[in-house]
Structure formats: structure tokens, C-alpha cells
Amino acid sequence: MKAMSELTASQKFHAFANPARFMALSDKLLPPLGLLAAVCLAAGVYLSLFVSPPDYQQGETVRIMYVHVPSAWLAMFGYMVMAGASATGLIFRHPLSDVCAKAAAPAGAAFTFLALVTGALWGEPMWGTWWVWDARLTSMLILFFLYLGYMALWATIEEPARAGRAAAVLALVGSINVPIIHYSVEWWNTLHQPASVFRIGGPSIAGPMLAPLLVMATGFTLFFIVVLLVRMRAEILRRRVRVLRLARAEG
Amino acid sequence: MVRAFMALIRRDTGLAVRVGGGGGMAVFFFLVVVTVVPLGIGPNLKLLGQIAPGMLWVALLLSALLTLDRLFQADFEDGSLDLLMMGGLPLELAVAAKALSHWLTTGLPLVIAAPLLALLLNLDAAAFPPLITAMLAGTPALSFLGAVGAALTVSVRRGGLLASLLVLPFYIPVLIFGVGAASAAGMVGGDPGTAAAHQSLLLLGAVTLASLVVGPVAGAAALRANLR
Numbered sequence: 001m002k003a004m005s006e007l008t009a010s011q012k013f014h015a016f017a018n019p020a021r022f023m024a025l026s027d028k029l030l031p032p033l034g035l036l037a038a039v040c041l042a043a044g045v046y047l048s049l050f051v052s053p054p055d056y057q058q059g060e061t062v063r064i065m066y067v068h069v070p071s072a073w074l075a076m077f078g079y080m081v082m083a084g085a086s087a088t089g090l091i092f093r094h095p096l097s098d099v100c101a102k103a104a105a106p107a108g109a110a111f112t113f114l115a116l117v118t119g120a121l122w123g124e125p126m127w128g129t130w131w132v133w134d135a136r137l138t139s140m141l142i143l144f145f146l147y148l149g150y151m152a153l154w155a156t157i158e159e160p161a162r163a164g165r166a167a168a169v170l171a172l173v174g175s176i177n178v179p180i181i182h183y184s185v186e187w188w189n190t191l192h193q194p195a196s197v198f199r200i201g202g203p204s205i206a207g208p209m210l211a212p213l214l215v216m217a218t219g220f221t222l223f224f225i226v227v228l229l230v231r232m233r234a235e236i237l238r239r240r241v242r243v244l245r246l247a248r249a250e251g
Numbered sequence: 252m253v254r255a256f257m258a259l260i261r262r263d264t265g266l267a268v269r270v271g272g273g274g275g276m277a278v279f280f281f282l283v284v285v286t287v288v289p290l291g292i293g294p295n296l297k298l299l300g301q302i303a304p305g306m307l308w309v310a311l312l313l314s315a316l317l318t319l320d321r322l323f324q325a326d327f328e329d330g331s332l333d334l335l336m337m338g339g340l341p342l343e344l345a346v347a348a349k350a351l352s353h354w355l356t357t358g359l360p361l362v363i364a365a366p367l368l369a370l371l372l373n374l375d376a377a378a379f380p381p382l383i384t385a386m387l388a389g390t391p392a393l394s395f396l397g398a399v400g401a402a403l404t405v406s407v408r409r410g411g412l413l414a415s416l417l418v419l420p421f422y423i424p425v426l427i428f429g430v431g432a433a434s435a436a437g438m439v440g441g442d443p444g445t446a447a448a449h450q451s452l453l454l455l456g457a458v459t460l461a462s463l464v465v466g467p468v469a470g471a472a473a474l475r476a477n478l479r
Contacts, residue, residue: 165476
């Protein structure tokens with residue numbers, strides 16, 4: 001096996017397809033990434049709860065934003081990771097693509113659920129209602145259903161390769177929902193407020209609030225990547241066990 | 252290729268009509284759901300009239316969902332699907348032909364039954380034409396998007412419920428725009444035929460047109476994924 005530095009870019013792409021190499025690489029990456037995620041999250045929590053100022057209208061309840069907004073961002077990011085991995089798997093037949101997509105789904109679903117719940121907890125004091133059927137909330141709920149359907153499809157088809165391809169098609173068809181979610185507050189009259197960070201003209205949110213928000217978002221993203229890598233490793237090991245079991249059953 | 256396409260449509264509609272079950276059962280289920288609604292929420296005619304467009308669309312959606320596993324299951328079980336995949340007609344067109352015959356044998360009967368059932372729910376007389384137009388515009392989307400779900404679960408035994416769960420998020424835009432087109436902007440008790448209803452009808456048409464492409468392409472990809 002040539003050393004990584006001697007390979008061309010396309011050869012490197014395929015070199016990382018080797019699960020054993022992925023296991024070795026993730027083994028080295030996980031401890032520093034995990035530490036960085038923990039530090040970022042701790043810093044983010046401290047900044048959100050103690051350093052950032054209360055809102056002039058909402059008072060202290062604005063601090064839910066520091067959990068709600070990064071969760072929502074990660075919910076969409078998780079689906080984009082899933083859709084990207086699915087596309088790579090279908091187009092380039094990269095062997096680890098469906099492993100990545102399968103691993104990303106429960107994490108993304110959990111972040112979607114967290115966004116919905118923290119949004120409800122925030123909506124009650126702010127809007128006076130736990131839920132409203134406006135475009136943003138409805139499309140996020142649909143995202144949650146898409147995640148659940150995706151995980152259900154994986155769980156139902158037994159052979160991993162076939163399940164991976166079918167689930168990839170589903171993820172790609174559902175990816176239309178992500179831009180709909182993002183632009184829902186522009187295209188429809190919604191109770192949910194319009195975009196304050198990712199908008200033309202730059203963030204409209206105050207600096208002392210933007211910084212903790214970005215730190216929390218970075219922490220959440222690193223946490224997602226750590227969870228993704230751990231789940232990918234578990235899935236690779238699960239498949240090895242399955243192959244061994246089948247081989248033993250065949251005698 | 253056109254002859255093969257028409258032959259497949261003729262085969263599938265013939266099977267659906269003769270073997271039976273698909274369209275007839277869907278209409279029967281439509282009737283049952285529409286009957287159960289007033290039993291659940293009370294016989295207040297004014298209230299029923301207000302929710303009629305929405306309830307009719309929901310019942311239509313559920314009835315269409317029930318018949319989805321008939322799209323590919325029978326052909327998968329007896330091997331005709333393998334022959335279709337190996338045959339001269341591109342798989343995307345084969346899926347389109349199957350979805351089209353599903354619409355002809357299930358969607359159209361449901362649309363024909365809808366005005367009769369709307370009487371049970373005291374739908375406003377002026378709302379009948381917009382409702383039928385909206386359903387005619389929206390039911391092809393139900394068949395074509397449903398083909399994706401049916402194709403994804405074709406190799407799963409008793410995968411009907413899973414197909415319904417997978418397809419329901421994609422049906423939601425059809426539902427939202429369909430109800431909006433049948434009543435003014437989806438507002439309860441509103442006046443049909445306004446600009447908002449017109450917008451909803453146009454968007455519904457857009458969803459259907461998109462599904463005419465997405466359905467066969469994604470359905471064919473799903474079939475190849477499941478049958479290779």
C-alpha cells in the first residue's frame with residue numbers, strides 16, 4: 001500500500017473508502033474532536049447563560065435562542081450531510097457513503113426534535129401558544145417526518161447495500177424540503193420571525209448575542225461530527241459482525 | 252416505444268379493472284372516512300360545511316395512500332417487474348405508465364366520487380367547481396409521488412404502511428395547495444374563486460408537473476436499488 005502522500009487526489013478519495021483506513025483515521029481524530037466539542041459547548045453555555053445580555057423585550061427567556069437556533073441549524077445541516085452522502089453513494093458508489101448517511105440520520109432527527117421542543121418552550125412565553133401551523137414550524141415538522149421515514153426504511157430492509165441505495169433515493173427526493181424550510185419565513189406570512197443571521201445584508205442580531213450563538217453553533221456542529229464518526233464506526237463494526245454471522249451460518 | 256408505453260397502460264388499467272379491488276375499495280374507503288367525520292365531530296351542518304374542503308382532501312389522501320402497494324407488489328411477486336426492467340421500455344417510462352394507470356383507475360374514481368360525498372358534508376354549492384378542478388389537478392401528483400414510496404418498499408413484505416409513511420411528507424404540499432384551491436386560501440368558511448385560491452391552484456399544478464418528472468425518475472432509481 002502506498003503512503004497517502006504519494007497518491008493522487010482521486011486515489012485518495014478512493015483510499016478513504018477503505019473502512020479499515022477510516023477506522024484508523026477516526027480513531028486518531030475522535031479524542032481531540034471530542035475535547036474540542038466539550039470545550040466549545042462549555043464555553044457556549046457559559047457565554048449564553050451568564051455573559052450575554054437579556055433581551056430588551058423578552059428578558060431572560062431569550063436565552064432559549066442559544067439552544068433553539070443551533071439545534072435548528074444542525075437539523076438542516078444533518079439532512080444536508082445525509083443528502084450529500086446519499087448523492088455521493090449513488091453517483092460515485094463510495095462504499096462509506098451509505099454508512100455516513102445512516103449514521104447522520106438519528107443525530108439529525110434528535111436535533112430536529114430538540115428544535116421543535118425548545119421552539120415550543122420559547123413560543124409559550126413569547127407568542128402565547130405552544131404551537132402554530134405556520135410555514136416554518138410545519139416544514140420543520142415535515143423534516144422530522146422525513147428523518148423518521150428514512151430511519152424506518154433502513155430498519156425495514158435487511159440487506160445493508162440494498163437498504164443504503166433505497167434510502168439514498170428517499171433522502172434525495174426529500175432534500176427539496178431544506179430550502180423550503182429556510183425560505184419559508186420569506187415566502188409566507190409566518191408567526192416565526194424572519195432570518196436574523198443568514199440573510200442578505202448580514203446578521204441583524206446584536207454583537208453580544210451573536211458571539212455566544214456562534215460559539216454554541218460551533219459546539220453543536222463539533223458534537224454532531226463526533227456523534228457521526230462514532231456511529232459510523234459502530235455501523236462498520238455491525239456490518240462486520242453480520243458478515244461473520246452469515247459466514248458461520250453457512251458453515 | 253410509444254406502443255410499449257400504451258400497451259403497459261392498457262395492461263395495468265385492464266388488470267386493475269378486471270381483478271378489481273383498487274379503485275372500488277379506494278372509493279369505498281373514501282365514503283367510510285367521510286361518513287365517520289360527522290359521527291365524530293357532530294352533525295352541525297354549518298361546521299361541516301366549513302371543514303368540508305379540508306376533510307374531503309384528507310380523506311382523498313388517505314384513500315390514495317391505501318392503494319399504493321398495488322402499484323408494484325403484484326408484478327414484483329410474479330417476476331413481471333424483472334421483465335419490465337430488462338425490457339425495451341426505459342424503466343422511468345414504465346413507472347410513469349404504471350402511475351398513470353393508477354391515476355386512471357384510482358384517482359379519477361375518487362374525484363368522481365368527491366362531489367357526491369361533498370353533499371354529505373354540506374359543502375357550499377359555489378365550492379363544487381373549484382373542488383373538482385383542484386382534485387383533478389392534484390390527484391396525478393398523488394399517484395406519481397406515491398409511485399416513489401411504492402417503489403422504495405417493493406421488496407418489503409407487508410410494506411404498505413411504510414410506503415404510506417414515506418410518501419405522506421411529500422403529499423403535504425399537495426394537501427395544502429389543494430385545500431387552498433378548493434376554498435379561499437385555505438381559510439375556513441371563505442369564498443372560493445378568489446385570487447388566493449387561484450394562486451393555490453397554480454401552485455398545485457406546479458407540484459403535479461414536478462411530480463410527473465420526479466416520480467418516475469425517483470421511482471425507477473428506487474426499483475433499481477431494490478431489485479439489483
